[in-house]
Amino acid sequence: MTTQPLRDRYDLAVIGAGPAGLAAAATAARLGLSTVLLDEQPSPGGQIYRGIAEAAAATRAALGADYRHGQTLVDGLASSKADYVAGATVFDISPASRIAFLSGGHARAVSAQRIIVATGGQERPFPIEGWTLPGVMTAGAAQILLKQADLVPSGRVVLAGTGPLLWLLAAQILRAGGTIDAILETTERRNWRVALRHLPRFLASAYAAKGLALLAEVRRKVRVVSGVSHLRAVGGVGLEGVAYRIGGATETVIPADTLLLHQGVVPSLHLPDALGCSIMWNSLQRAFQPEVDDWGATSLDHIAVAGDGSGIGGAQSAARRGRIAALDAAFRLGLIDQPSRDHAAQRDLKALARDLKARRFLDVLYDPPEQFRVPTGDTIVCRCEEVSARRIEAVIAQGVLGPNQIKFFMRCGMGPCQGRLCGLTVTEMFAAGRGVSPAEVGHYRLRTPIKPVTIAEMASLPFGAHADKAVVRL
Amino acid sequence: MFRRFTDRPVPDVTILVDGARITTKASDSVAAAMFAAGMSSCRSTVVEGRARGPYCMMGVCFDCLVVIDGVGSRQGCMTRVRDGMVVETQDGRRELGR
Numbered sequence: 412m413t414t415q416p417l418r419d420r421y422d423l424a425v426i427g428a429g430p431a432g433l434a435a436a437a438t439a440a441r442l443g444l445s446t447v448l449l450d451e452q453p454s455p456g457g458q459i460y461r462g463i464a465e466a467a468a469a470t471r472a473a474l475g476a477d478y479r480h481g482q483t484l485v486d487g488l489a490s491s492k493a494d495y496v497a498g499a500t501v502f503d504i505s506p507a508s509r510i511a512f513l514s515g516g517h518a519r520a521v522s523a524q525r526i527i528v529a530t531g532g533q534e535r536p537f538p539i540e541g542w543t544l545p546g547v548m549t550a551g552a553a554q555i556l557l558k559q560a561d562l563v564p565s566g567r568v569v570l571a572g573t574g575p576l577l578w579l580l581a582a583q584i585l586r587a588g589g590t591i592d593a594i595l596e597t598t599e600r601r602n603w604r605v606a607l608r609h610l611p612r613f614l615a616s617a618y619a620a621k622g623l624a625l626l627a628e629v630r631r632k633v634r635v636v637s638g639v640s641h642l643r644a645v646g647g648v649g650l651e652g653v654a655y656r657i658g659g660a661t662e663t664v665i666p667a668d669t670l671l672l673h674q675g676v677v678p679s680l681h682l683p684d685a686l687g688c689s690i691m692w693n694s695l696q697r698a699f700q701p702e703v704d705d706w707g708a709t710s711l712d713h714i715a716v717a718g719d720g721s722g723i724g725g726a727q728s729a730a731r732r733g734r735i736a737a738l739d740a741a742f743r744l745g746l747i748d749q750p751s752r753d754h755a756a757q758r759d760l761k762a763l764a765r766d767l768k769a770r771r772f773l774d775v776l777y778d779p780p781e782q783f784r785v786p787t788g789d790t791i792v793c794r795c796e797e798v799s800a801r802r803i804e805a806v807i808a809q810g811v812l813g814p815n816q817i818k819f820f821m822r823c824g825m826g827p828c829q830g831r832l833c834g835l836t837v838t839e840m841f842a843a844g845r846g847v848s849p850a851e852v853g854h855y856r857l858r859t860p861i862k863p864v865t866i867a868e869m870a871s872l873p874f875g876a877h878a879d880k881a882v883v884r885l
Numbered sequence: 886m887f888r889r890f891t892d893r894p895v896p897d898v899t900i901l902v903d904g905a906r907i908t909t910k911a912s913d914s915v916a917a918a919m920f921a922a923g924m925s926s927c928r929s930t931v932v933e934g935r936a937r938g939p940y941c942m943m944g945v946c947f948d949c950l951v952v953i954d955g956v957g958s959r960q961g962c963m964t965r966v967r968d969g970m971v972v973e974t975q976d977g978r979r980e981l982g983r
Contacts, residue, residue, distance in 0.1 A: 451944060451963065452963075453965055458943055462912075465893075465895075465912055466893075467891050467892075467893035467894070468891075469890065469891035470890075470891060470893070473890070500963075533941070533943070533945045534941065543930075543935070543937060544936075545925040545926040545936050545937060545938030546925050546938070547940070548938070548939065548940050548941070548942070549940060549941050549942075551941065551942070551943065552939065552940060552941050552942035552943070553942075555942040555943060555962075556887060556917055556920060556942060559912065559913075559914065559917060560889075560910065560912070560913050560914070560917035560918075560920075560921065561889050561890055561891045561892075561893055561910075562887040562888065562889060562890075562917060562920060562921055563887065563888060563889075563890045564886065564887055565886045565887060565888040566886035587890040588890050589890070648926070648936045649925060649926065649936065649938075668886045669886060669887075679945075794937075794940070794946065794948060795931075795947060796931075796932060797930055797931075797932040797933050797935075826931075826947070827947035827950065827958065828945065828946050828947040828948075831945045831946065832940075832941075832945070832946050863947075863958070
């Protein structure tokens with residue numbers, strides 16, 4: 412692995428250094444492609460293996476064996492010939508595959524014949540009353556503080572929501588010596604009926620033993636309240652408590668200093684959508700994702716998406732998808748022939764198919780309840796522009812055309828997060844209000860630049876004589 | 886509220902947050918350093934002026950925006966601390982020129 416200086420042109424650029432990006436870059440470089448890996452974080456690993464290269468021994472111990480596995484991927488990159496740029500925020504990719512990114516306050520650009528987008532996922536929005544109060548954050552945020560800063564929540568800690576990460580985080584907090592006052596579980600009991608169909612495949616997978624051990628470890632030490640159907644964060648300037656209800660029962664309020672919310676992970680859409688990749692609705696995972704084939708190839712000739720960004724599959728599947736996409740890149744760029752590609756990818760393709768089938772059980776069991784996806788009343792939907800559910804409901808009822816028109820009417824989705832924290836919620840609100848599928852509603856049109864960038868930063872791009880000619884009157 | 890559960894062998898650095906000196910780990914992000922120092926709010930919002938703190942810690946939510954060395958709307962969770970860094974909580978809308 413090298414870090415500087417960069418070439419102007421590469422065979423392959425990989426965006427994102429999580430498991431998919433690390434595996435893709437290392438594989439591609441080994442196959443002889445000139446490869447650059449651009450990543451926004453200061454060190455490789457993505458979110459799942461965040462800070463792995465620098466983590467203290469006690470932190471690695473608290474995070475468990477799966478986290479330590481990330482070191483193998485980082486080592487794979489380090490021993491490859493791929494160029495790696497940390498702290499590189501990609502904000503635009505031109506149709507000619509010129510990739511513009513911010514690095515150390517300056518804009519730079521590289522070109523690539525082929526691009527693998529490995530930008531992963533983010534936590535699904537969890538819009539409840541009071542979720543904007545300081546003291547309320549995502550489970551993933553608390554996990555990042557554990558991984559990168561050895562910080563464990565102290566004081567009165569409540570976890571709420573549904574999904575594997577909630578349980579994993581709980582176990583990690585306990586192992587780091589933290590305490591948890593309660594876990595408020597929102598998983599709907601009726602999900603079990605549908606999930607049972609997928610149970611045999613799940614039980615046969617590696618996920619099952621790990622998951623059950625985790626559940627047992629947490630349940631021994633923490634009060635778990637199941638079937639929570641109503642949830643709000645209570646406080647003035649900051650969080651003071653968490654109020655919850657189970658069905659028609661009266662509301663209970665428990666004091667809390669920290670509330671950690673989680674209801675699953677969804678693909679990050681900004682880069683593939685802004686590039687113009689065809690996007691589809693995944694009804695099982697209840698999220699939008701780019702349309703890809705078995706090799707991660709999108710509807711655009713030169714763009715592939717690998718990892719959770721092409722549908723949530725977890726860290727191991729992400730690494731497999733990274734290797735598979737890299738092999739396909741080597742084939743398309745003429746470095747290997749088709750039989751070699753197919754042969755080299757065989758094991759990963761097979762294991763990937765098996766693991767994704769096993770995960771269906773988790774997708775169905777942890778399908779988040781409607782009331783936590785479709786907010787009402789004063790609950791904030793757009794955190795940046797502070798737009799409430801009530802105001803959005805009103806314009807939907809008035810016949811506003813869709814999510815993009817909502818932007819014009821009330822600036823919802825037009826703040827610095829560019830719709831990352833409200834996009835899915837707005838789509839779900841339309842779908843619920845009109846009685847149609849989110850597929851029919853669609854998503855905000857996401858545009859470049861996909862990260863906020865100042866005019867000065869953009870102007871610092873090396874445009875070249877051709878671009879100067881285009882704007883200078885002669 | 887957060888506390889360190891281990892002392893990682895990384896040098897300490899000192900930053901200023903709203904004029905207060907904070908000693909923190911060189912591997913911390915600005916947002917992590919603020920949490921470690923007991924601050925859960927880092928700005929007031931642009932429309933209603935309410936207290937807001939970091940929410941996602943991974944560069945997605947932009948709730949951790951602060952003023953760093955005079956430049957406004959920097960993502961505290963994506964910026965590493967540096968010795969002598971001057972951080973200010975961000976009050977409402979970003980001003981022209983910062």
